[in-house]
Amino acid sequence: MTVIQTKNLKKVYNPETIPVVAVDDVDLAVEEGEFTAVVGPSGCGKTTLLNMIGGLDQPTGGTVSVGGEEIGRMSQSQLTDFRLNNIGFVFQSYNLIPVLTARENVEFIMLLQKCDKAYRDKRTLDILEKMGIRDQMNRRPAQLSGGQQQRVAVARALASSPKFILADEPTANLDTKATESLLDIMAQMNKEEKATFIFSTHDQRVIDKAKRVITLEDGRIISDENR
Amino acid sequence: MSLTLYMKLGWRNIWRNRKRTWITASSIGFAVFFACVMQSMQLGSYDRMIENSVRFYTGHLAIHEKEYWDEKILDNSFSLSGLQDLDITNGRVEVSVPRLTSFALASYGEKTKGVIVTGIDPEKEADLTFLDDKIVRGEYIRDWGVMIGEGLSDYLKADVGDTVVFISQGYHGVNAAGKYPVVGILKFPVPDLNQAAAYLSLGQAQSFFGAEGLVTSFSMLLHDQEELFVAQSEISTSLASSEMTIMNWQEMMPELLQGIELDYYGGLIMIYILYGIIGFGILGTFLMMTKERTYEFGILTSIGMKKPKIQVMVAFEILMLTFFGVGLGLIASFPIILYFYFNPIRFSGEAAAAFENFGYEPIMPFSMDPVVFYNQGIVVLIISLFLGIYPMIAIKQLNITKALKE
Numbered sequence: 001m002t003v004i005q006t007k008n009l010k011k012v013y014n015p016e017t018i019p020v021v022a023v024d025d026v027d028l029a030v031e032e033g034e035f036t037a038v039v040g041p042s043g044c045g046k047t048t049l050l051n052m053i054g055g056l057d058q059p060t061g062g063t064v065s066v067g068g069e070e071i072g073r074m075s076q077s078q079l080t081d082f083r084l085n086n087i088g089f090v091f092q093s094y095n096l097i098p099v100l101t102a103r104e105n106v107e108f109i110m111l112l113q114k115c116d117k118a119y120r121d122k123r124t125l126d127i128l129e130k131m132g133i134r135d136q137m138n139r140r141p142a143q144l145s146g147g148q149q150q151r152v153a154v155a156r157a158l159a160s161s162p163k164f165i166l167a168d169e170p171t172a173n174l175d176t177k178a179t180e181s182l183l184d185i186m187a188q189m190n191k192e193e194k195a196t197f198i199f200s201t202h203d204q205r206v207i208d209k210a211k212r213v214i215t216l217e218d219g220r221i222i223s224d225e226n227r
Numbered sequence: 228m229s230l231t232l233y234m235k236l237g238w239r240n241i242w243r244n245r246k247r248t249w250i251t252a253s254s255i256g257f258a259v260f261f262a263c264v265m266q267s268m269q270l271g272s273y274d275r276m277i278e279n280s281v282r283f284y285t286g287h288l289a290i291h292e293k294e295y296w297d298e299k300i301l302d303n304s305f306s307l308s309g310l311q312d313l314d315i316t317n318g319r320v321e322v323s324v325p326r327l328t329s330f331a332l333a334s335y336g337e338k339t340k341g342v343i344v345t346g347i348d349p350e351k352e353a354d355l356t357f358l359d360d361k362i363v364r365g366e367y368i369r370d371w372g373v374m375i376g377e378g379l380s381d382y383l384k385a386d387v388g389d390t391v392v393f394i395s396q397g398y399h400g401v402n403a404a405g406k407y408p409v410v411g412i413l414k415f416p417v418p419d420l421n422q423a424a425a426y427l428s429l430g431q432a433q434s435f436f437g438a439e440g441l442v443t444s445f446s447m448l449l450h451d452q453e454e455l456f457v458a459q460s461e462i463s464t465s466l467a468s469s470e471m472t473i474m475n476w477q478e479m480m481p482e483l484l485q486g487i488e489l490d491y492y493g494g495l496i497m498i499y500i501l502y503g504i505i506g507f508g509i510l511g512t513f514l515m516m517t518k519e520r521t522y523e524f525g526i527l528t529s530i531g532m533k534k535p536k537i538q539v540m541v542a543f544e545i546l547m548l549t550f551f552g553v554g555l556g557l558i559a560s561f562p563i564i565l566y567f568y569f570n571p572i573r574f575s576g577e578a579a580a581a582f583e584n585f586g587y588e589p590i591m592p593f594s595m596d597p598v599v600f601y602n603q604g605i606v607v608l609i610i611s612l613f614l615g616i617y618p619m620i621a622i623k624q625l626n627i628t629k630a631l632k633e
């Protein structure tokens with residue numbers, strides 16, 4: 001099943017003054033179960049592309065469909081609900097609510113989804129266990145290492161049972177070891193939980209772990225290879 | 228999201244920056260404390276002023292002959308039995324006292340002085356003005372003799388047992404003359420009374436002035452001062468077809484009411500200036516609370532938390548911070564006000580003299596009226612809610628992609 005489909009997707013910043021074409025005519029399809037990296041030099045448009053796919057930013061042209069639904073027509077409030085129920089997000093850093101513990105952060109997304117308590121409790125513990133951070137679940141983000149924080153962020157994204165998870169440079173602030181182990185656990189979740197991941201990165205070791213690599217340059221896809 | 232989750236988030240969020248929360252809450256607390264103490268003093272002194280004046284001079288309500296208030300002469304008196312025939316009994320009235328008041332000259336030995344002679348019903352008068360407590364020498368009047376103020380006694384050099392001569396013009400111009408032995412000396416905090424008051428029993432005064440069965444006023448003290456206007460209009464109905472009229476203390480002592488209002492609004496202006504200053508501090512905190520969390524709000528909207536929910540979350544923080552500050556102020560002011568309520572500040576020396584010149588006891592009473600406390604709470608809450616509009620707008624206008632770049 002196709003979870004993401006973009007058609008002629010385009011983003012131009014400052015169209016009136018000094019136009020910057022950040023994403024240029026991107027046609028992209030992502031299937032369920034993919035483990036895909038979006039790569040390219042700094043400024044090539046990775047963040048812009050992921051933001052439009054995630055419904056965080058409005059395209060200048062073209063369309064984005066998620067699970068067959070075109071998101072361009074939705075109101076801000078509808079989009080927020082759509083993101084809640086369809087897309088998981090992991091950002092570069094400070095993903096978590098600082099005043100909630102790891103466990104509460106994971107549960108939080110299911111509270112927003114209005115899941116019942118029994119389900120929330122079970123799923124929270126389950127996912128934290130699988131992500132290997134159950135021991136740390138009662139700590140607040142400030143008491144966790146960067147790698148642990150990113151795992152909690154991935155756990156939170158998974159907990160909402162999204163169609164796919166978008167991760168914009170999830171390892172940019174991590175050291176080698178933490179990068180490796182975060183990617184490993186993401187790959188494991190991809191395999192065991194059938195979770196679809198699309199992440200952007202600069203890091204060659206991260207690129208090496210991807211099953212599909214999409215390379216951008218000046219906002220255009222210049223290569224798209226499966227491994 | 229449940230109320231408890233909002234509360235949990237709100238409470239934890241305000242403690243993210245302990246120092247700032249303490250500073251903000253303390254400044255709110257200080258303003259509330261100051262405002263409460265000040266209002267308590269104001270209301271306490273007004274209550275005292277009203278109580279003093281009402282008890283001593285006019286009563287909450289008083290019935291007079293229609294012309295009397297404009298021309299306070301004996302000819303404008305009315306028949307007490309005539310009034311009683313109208314059946315003006317009213318449950319809201321605690322005590323009522325008939326009085327016959329006029330001027331006279333009092334002489335003893337070489338000295339003569341103008342005095343205010345008041346004929347009273349001794350028992351009822353004691354209930355209303357606690358006149359019996361003012362006795363410093365001799366005893367309280369029954370139905371015979373005269374009680375005079377201490378200042379008057381000193382001036383005339385007339386003490387208990389001496390007989391003072393009174394002369395005046397009575398009802399419809401008859402000559403009034405009489406001599407009465409001094410039975411008691413009264414000490415008033417109010418110099419005017421101390422130097423010029425003379426009390427006879429009502430019967431003696433009526434025969435002295437040749438005004439049998441007549442009184443100049445019929446003053447009433449209410450159980451509850453709040454019922455002033457209701458009681459006035461009820462009694463007024465009974466008086467409709469008579470030559471008598473009923474006035475409340477605010478009509479009889481407009482300068483007292485004006486003085487109180489002037490002082491009250493003066494105090495209010497001070498309090499509002501203070502709140503204005505504190506308001507800027509609160510606004511600063513709200514600005515920072517919003518600004519430094521732009522990225523966090525961006526993350527929250529990204530993952531699917533709608534803006535109204537974020538607004539509610541922040542509103543809880545604002546309310547908690549405000550309640551915390553208001554609570555600090557109330558907790559600090561309550562025991563102090565309570566203490567001074569039971570132990571009013573008593574002035575001495577010059578300050579005391581100043582008070583006495585105005586006719587008041589030289590004490591600074593405090594009020595425990597709940598209004599003192601919840602007024603401040605509500606005002607601060609309103610200020611906070613008003614300033615809280617800023618973070619609400621900031622969240623509404625939050626741009627996700629910009630926020631994520633912070």
Ligand SMILES: Nc1ncnc2c1ncn2[C@@H]1O[C@H](COP(=O)(O)OP(=O)(O)OP(=O)(O)O)[C@@H](O)[C@H]1O
Pocket residue numbers: 013014020021022040041042043044045046047048049
């Ligand atoms: N808000 C904006 N206004 C104007 N230009 C922008 C804006 N955001 C991004 N750009 C430009 O759009 C282009 C693509 O930016 P984008 O952030 O998507 O790149 P990226 O591939 O994510 O880079 P990096 O690897 O450094 O994160 C860049 O040239 C950037 O300068």
Ligand SMILES: [Mg+2]
Pocket residue numbers: 046047048168
């Ligand atoms: Mg980027």
